Amino acid sequence: MDKNRRNFLKGAAAAGGVATFAAGYSGPLEKIGKGLINGTAGVPAQHRTNGNSLAPEYTVDPDTGKVVLNPDQRIAFTVCYGCTTKCGVRVRIDNNTEQVLRVSGNPYHPLSADEHFDETMPVMDALQKLSTFKDQGQLNRSTACARGNAAMAQLTSEKRITEVLKRVGPRGSGQWKTISFEQMLDEVVEGGDLFGEGAVEGLKDIYDHDTPVDPNNPEFGPKANQLLVMEATDYGRSAILRRFAMNAFGTRNYGHHGSYCGLAFRMGSGAMYDNLATNTHAKPDYSNARFALFIGTAPSQAGNPFKRQGRLLAQARATGKLEYVVVDPALNATASHSVGDRSRWIPITPGTDTALAMGLIRWMLENEGYATDYLALPGQHAAQAAGETVHTNATHLVIETEGHPNLGKFLRLSDLGRADAGADDDVPVVMAPDGELESSEMLSRAELFVETTVATQAGQVSVKSSLFKLREQATAHTIEDYAENCGVPADTIRKLATKFASHGRESVADTHGGMMSGTGFYAAWGINMLNLLAGSVNQKGGMAVGGGAYNGMGAGPRYDLANFPGKRAPQGVFLSRSRFPYERSTEYKQRLAKGDNPYPAPAPWRTLAPPLLTEHLMAGLEGYPYQAKALISCMANPLYGQAGLTALIEDKLKDPKRLGLFIAVDPFINETNQFADYIVPDSVMYEVWGFTGAWRGTLTRMTTACWPVVEPRQAKTAEGEPISLETFFIGVGKRLGLPGFGEGAISDSDGNRYPLDRAEDFCLRAAANIAFTGQPLPDASADDIRAGGVEPLMARLHAQLKPEEVGPVAHLYSRGGRFESHQAAYKGKQLGHTWAKPLCIYNEQVGTTIDSYSGRRLVGTPHFQEAGFWDGSKLRDHYTESDWPLLAFSFKSNLMNPYSIGLERLRMIKPYNPVLLHREDAKRFGVGHGETIRIESPGGAVTGVALVCDGVQRGAIGIEHGYGHKALGAADYVIDGQLHKGNAYLGAGVNLNDLGFTDPTRQGAATWLENVSGASVRQGLPVRVSVVPA
Amino acid sequence: MSLLATEILTPRYELAWYPWAVQYFFMIAISYSALLMTLPGMVFGRERFMPLARLALLVAVTCTLVGPVALLADLHQPARFWHFYANPAPWSWMSIGAFLLPPYVVLMILYAYFSWRPALMEKGHNNQGWDATLARWLCLGSWQTPRLAVVVTGLLVSVLALGIMVYTGAEISIIKARPLWNTPWLPVMFVLTGLIAAAGLVMLLNRLMAGGNHDVNRQGLKVILVSIVASAVVAAIWLFQGLTGFSPSVQAALESVRYNPDWAAIAAWALGAGALLFLSTLMLLRAPAWQRWAWLVGLMAIHMGWAFRWMVLMEVQTVAKNTAGYYNLVVEAGSYGLMGIIGTFGLWLAVLLIIDILVPWRDTKHANGTTH
Amino acid sequence: MDFSRRTLLGQIARLTAGAALVPLSSLANAGMNQQPPRREGDSSKRYAMLIDLRQCIGCQACTVSCHIENQAPLGSFRTIVSQYEVQNESTGDIATMMLPRLCNHCDVPPCVPVCPVQATFQREDGIVVVDSDVCVGCAYCVQACPYDARFINEDTQTADKCTFCAHRLDVSLLPACVESCVGGARIIGDIRDPESQISKIMAEHYGELMVLKPEQGTAPHVFYLGMDERFVTRPLADPAIWDVRDNQGEEVGYEFAGH
């Protein structure tokens, strides 16, 4: 080859080399370029050594403690929607950009603070006490949890809906267009051919109190009941929603998430506290308890109130005197290795808690492990005399004779002819130590275990005392049998009972989400019974119902926000057929008249249960008892949250023939409202008005005030109000001409009338009510107003309120609510706020309720039960262990909640939820750690990653809740022709609810629900697993 | 495996050093190793080693030029390289390295320049055309190249090369945080594997650019043989220290990778590749007829030198310091992965070819002396 | 457990017990340890943190609040809490172990002397910081830190790590992670002031305190109470699963990977 040619080729090759290099070096070259221009290859940091750290919100002089606020920022107190705990938080806001910078706890707030500050403390002092000045800040912190910190990103989320959306494709197609708020109002009120699919009844058509929804069943109530309104829970804004739904529109069908949250627990607890109307429950007084049993609740992993429980538990186990045991199918954050023996985890098989509870009860009853003297107190007089707050019905006698008119009720003085039936003095009768029958209010002590026959006006009847009946149930099986059933060794049960009994009235047993099983109601009651037997309710170190809330939304000292002219009381039968005995239905009577056996009812009629969202949707779509015509869903996501619901109703929900109108009010498109016809954008936390209440176990009275500490980001109405839940209901209310909205809807104590046109018309008056409850709050100081970030609110206060109200209301907002002093938590050895109704070993209401399938009475005390279906058949009768060898259960993520997956700062910590599988089961099914598995149930299948470990019960499979989303950012949608791509990372992981299935004994018409409560069953779903070949 | 625990949640970290680091360590090790191979011929005037020296010098120069370019790329703030000189930190090996590197490069260039200049002059005199003009221009005058200049620059750059060996080795081996690095044997291994790779590259170029000189092959093979045996001894000592607990660091090192199948595979590979290289080198030395295949052994040797650095610098970074796991080593396609690796080789090739075009390196002879 | 592991653990355990003493006794001559001289900060103070693991609930409030306060890039952590499932050696019980990690602000910080441009330095009050105007992003310090406490910040392209929130401490505010610690586990303060909360707790639990990787000789100034000595060094455990799979079970990788 010629030299030049060779050189040319070499040169070309060299050039090629250089080109490759240039390509390879592009990254560094870019950095060099940036470096030469900006002095850094990155984004210049704000500060040499502090990088991009935020500027401090204020400074404190290390010598004097003087607080100097940063004029570029403000701190305001409002509520966190990071989970249902609804903590009071302090939000740091950049005054220049109006961006939220960071969030921490409100130090006046008992859900956030160690020991919350007195509301009399000036805000500037509070800020000083949060600083390092004299180490005060960490001696008494007020925090926001990981979600509470991360949640601010919801405000600016790219998945947020800010305009009113109307579907343009079929339901669920993800095709939307934006319309004006006013057009939406027109359409939903007037109805018509809204989607080119035929006529749709508007709300004005449904708002009909003259026509019965079903002429053949007049008890069902008016046509107005065909509107179903649902929300997640009261995030402080329910008052307006309920005012609309129940008292203005007047539909019977309002529902919240309770039935797929923890209803079985609440009702089981309500049965013991003798309050099935609002299902009272209590939480441990962590700081003073000596021994705690957590069976199916996981304080510090989840739990309500999440943060408060987590903090108190941590302190009590480390520096207090608490020892505790967590009985749970899965190991979770509650059981802390670092405290050694002070915390233990004992695995249990899902859905078997009645066995454990009855085993513990049996041991306690057989070994005098109960508070004998306390239980022997027959009535309130005796209790008071003994210095007790409340008595139990341990000694009360239950009528047992079949056919007796009062069968299942307590023997009362009237049965003996000693009082008028139903009169105030018609109290239960007990047996005195001398064997005489006596009024429970006359004796100071009565016999605990009684089985006898007594002469009553209706003849001889046999009676048993409540405690006797409980013992009967408890001793129906041996501890070994119970152990066999629940997978907790008999010896362990005995030890647990011994330990529990040994700490007497400072022993507590708590439960919650673990009760969402096929035996949840009785299990929850049984677990609560331990507190009753130990006598720990109302005790310092015992179970606390808490201080409750200040209600501003009622008929308050300044304004009447509950009543208005034309207020309605909803009539008729709930879609869910709850709180209404089947025996009073026309259907029952007709079947009886025809001589047919009225049982079973076509579907459960649950007399004890509150309205159930778990049944509402199915009932309304199926048309039994009647069809729903319109659904308004606010901030709720049952299709993600209720096991098996999606598979059951998705197709029906998509069908406009079954449900004419579906309006959702929500800032996000979630698994449920993706099927809506309209989505009305809503405010996100920090932008909302309202008042949230107190959780049980919060020892002092409290109410959190929330107000838009930053401007809502969604579009505005023609009047310039941000579109939101409130504007929606007020708008619809005014357009329908409903009472209670618009002109003159609110009256003050002098009878003056005020309009209800905006959220603040209502909420600021509620604030005045709260501020003036009891001893009115003082005026806020100028410093308070500045340091508490309420300056932007002041103009509104002046505009809405009477001059004398402005100062106290500003005071309230400058502290983020109203809070009783921490001092009120205790009174001597008892709690400051106590439960007053007698505690039930036997609950008359339960014991006299007829099961609408069998026609038989329910058992009136806790008892052993196996998970089963509506017809009473057992789970394993249908789904055998050989076909479905594992029981799936779910537990809450300590990081996520059901709608937090969009938060990058949480996702970066835990992007997925591996499925917990015991080492031995893994071996049994050939599954390796980290392998992909298919989990199949009778209702569906999911694919997950196996976390093979020892931290789960053998035979059980645990799924952390909060992952496996199908919408809420994971799905694509189109608005005005523009595609918004779903993010696959938001869909990572699995959702146990996709494994939910229908109750095989209800002809596939319903998901599996617990019988007494109607609570969604998600614990103990039969499944099998197989390895997905890589 | 007996377990203490199951990790439920731990963070994952990005690797902080990119493959650029491997490229630098590879290039710079070849550079100083090849430099050593030039010495007998070029500096000490042993004619028998001149063919080797010519090739080795080419290798040394090219790698010296390319190495620092890769090093710069491994900085996240490459344009701030001058900070090294503005804020010296004599207690940091990296800082020391930063001060060693420029004189090393300069001296290397001078050494090569003086070595090549006689041939360049000849080319400029005897030829026409742009390259001859350039050669004349490159000679910067018509003065005779003093032999002493080659000797002095050669010796000086060798001293600096020693510094480079020490600093590159020490920089890594002082990191206690990574027990796999924290052994005084690491610098030794860097040098030995550097020699292997350099000899390999020389043998490869010998085949591609110098017609496969036998002496070169034989000398190269010997370098490899000695180095590989020495490496084996070092590895054995290291392992022994770990297994007996004599060195807690080595013990910790072994612990840190002991249950990881990837690391077992790496160990097996290292053993296999080493044995293969050893055997084939031995075989070729025994059967000179087969030495035309020496370039193949050369390729293996290069691979060994590179892969050793890849393993040490990249794989070791995957061992989590706190948790039981191993971080993901994802070699991405772009600058900070594959393209970066290829790019460095591209640059090296370019430099090689440009020198090849411009410099009559094949005619390198001692100043005042004769060719061959 | 095999033999070599046992001896190793034994060794470490002993080191651990002694290690708690190291930083305290070396206080007097802090800064005299072949380290470049300390600069900036208040020389009358020595900041340290105590983490009472018994009070840590693993809520990650610290992780997120730190991330926001210090604007770290997604996927990079100045602090994070590892979670393990562990067996109690004596009872056989299984429990959860939480282990918050952050920069230890070591008294003998190996990250400092390696820095070739003096960008990383230790303040007189013990806080180890990085001057991001000087840092060349060589990541040498990242390699040198035995605790994975450092990372290259993809935004600033310089080394980043916990600063004990010096910007807050300097104006008498608590670091974000301490302020947000739900369990009240994190306690920061000046250990030269015997009246500080941290000094008092350290005095009370002197013999129980442990530090991470004492064998590295770094004299960490993050002290742990309630620590299982098996965790002071890299634990022998089944590693966490880092696969992220979408709804269909397809591996999608870590969303926040990459630089």
Ligand SMILES: Nc1nc2c(c(=O)[nH]1)N[C@H]1C(S)=C(S)[C@@H](COP(=O)(O)OP(=O)(O)OC[C@H]3O[C@@H](n4cnc5c(=O)[nH]c(N)nc54)[C@H](O)[C@@H]3O)O[C@H]1N2
């Ligand atoms: N971090 C976080 N905190 C939260 C929430 C959240 O999403 N995230 N959500 C809030 C809400 S809405 C609620 S209602 C509360 C609920 O708070 P919890 O009731 O404490 O939590 P859950 O996870 O619902 O259930 C508690 C435990 O029951 C266990 N379990 C499951 N099946 C069974 C069983 O059959 N028997 C027994 N004994 N245990 C079983 C689970 O493993 C789980 O650990 O938490 C609130 N706090």
Ligand SMILES: Nc1nc2c(c(=O)[nH]1)N[C@H]1C(S)=C(S)[C@@H](COP(=O)(O)OP(=O)(O)OC[C@H]3O[C@@H](n4cnc5c(=O)[nH]c(N)nc54)[C@H](O)[C@@H]3O)O[C@H]1N2
């Ligand atoms: N498998 C399984 N299932 C469960 C549970 C479980 O532990 N395991 N937990 C159950 C429990 S306890 C509960 S309480 C339910 C919860 O279930 P739901 O209460 O029905 O719904 P969520 O998913 O909590 O959220 C409701 C919706 O509110 C919207 N939203 C989010 N932030 C905001 C905001 O700031 N403003 C407004 N206006 N809207 C917002 C979002 O669209 C979100 O989807 O799930 C239950 N389901």
Ligand code: SF4
């Ligand atoms: S517990 Fe956390 S997420 Fe829930 S409300 Fe409180 S701060 Fe927000």
Ligand code: SF4
């Ligand atoms: S923990 Fe790491 S980064 Fe922090 S001072 Fe110690 S060595 Fe340096």
Ligand code: SF4
């Ligand atoms: S990355 Fe920055 S701080 Fe770290 S060693 Fe390099 S220059 Fe120093």
Ligand code: SF4
């Ligand atoms: S002290 Fe500050 S920088 Fe360090 S971990 Fe805590 S919040 Fe993060």
Ligand code: SF4
């Ligand atoms: S915030 Fe406190 S309790 Fe929560 S994980 Fe961090 S150190 Fe533990």
Ligand SMILES: [Mo]
């Ligand atoms: Mo809930």
